[in-house]
Amino acid sequence: MKIARLGELGREIPVVIAADSAGTEISYDARPVTATIDGAFLAGGGLAALRDALDNGTLSVLENADELRIGSPIARPNNVICIGMNYAAHAAESGALPPEIPVVFLKPNNTVAGPFDAAPIPPLAAKYDWEVELGVVIGREVNYLSTLEEAADAVAGYVIANDLSEREYQIPGAAGQWTKGKSLPKSTPLGPWFVPKEDTDANNLQLRSWVNGEPRQDSNTADLIFDVPTIVHHLSQYMVLEAGDVVLTGTPEGVALSGRFPYIQDGDVVEVEIAGLGRQRQEFFRAGITTAGTNNQGV
Structure with a gap:
């Protein structure tokens, strides 16, 4: 289903x-x-x-x-919670050691978009990057979970996500911070569909990405440093997880941050895929600077 x-x-x-x-x-x-x-x-x-x-x-x-247009399979979640550097090879290409405990950050829920919606590159962005990720959908409110079994039971199912990231905003300089680099409009495409946990094995899913048809990432969720129950259990010690929240579990090696590939450019097409969870396709365009606020991110 x-x-x-x-x-x-x-x-x-x-x-x-x-x-x-x-x-x-x-x-x-x-x-x-x-x-x-x-x-x-x-x-x-x-x-x-x-x-x-x-x-x-x-x-x-x-x-x-x-x-019909395909929207995010989960109507705007209350929280989008992310795990950083959860594949050892990606941590290495980022210049970091594999973490000993999960690295956690948040994305605003207004970054959620449909899997085939046109994707804006921020007007001043120079290092916009792709990240294919397994998304975990929480099925009930939990906090302070006692066991990994309770954590696994709190999962409703899974989606594919592209955690688009502006590295210049995220990393270097005195003002570089993950929140700035991860909060940009339509930077969290979800879907095309949501699969209940009973219908897939999250411990053995192939993840892939392409830019303009050229392969970039090719890994498996078996390579996660922290698996899904460990992540959910850990997060529950620090926050309330609500039904409908989406937890992004990290991306494998093969992103532009590695220095092996160019960052996303105007006109590029990025595709990401997870076996059984579907495939996304985003066409990128350079967004213009506006003088009036808009709220047309959508889900």
């Missing part, structure tokens, strides 16, 4: 994607069960209700689903 949100910005329709007896994937309208896919849906047993509706044949086919 895959769960998506399809349609124009701000009017996305919740959809369940499942294969029929012939193996053909069909998109079903999930609105009889829920108006959207968010924390309240997850915490209220929504996934089980969707499975029951799908099994009982009570959901109708969503006509022309393949013609």
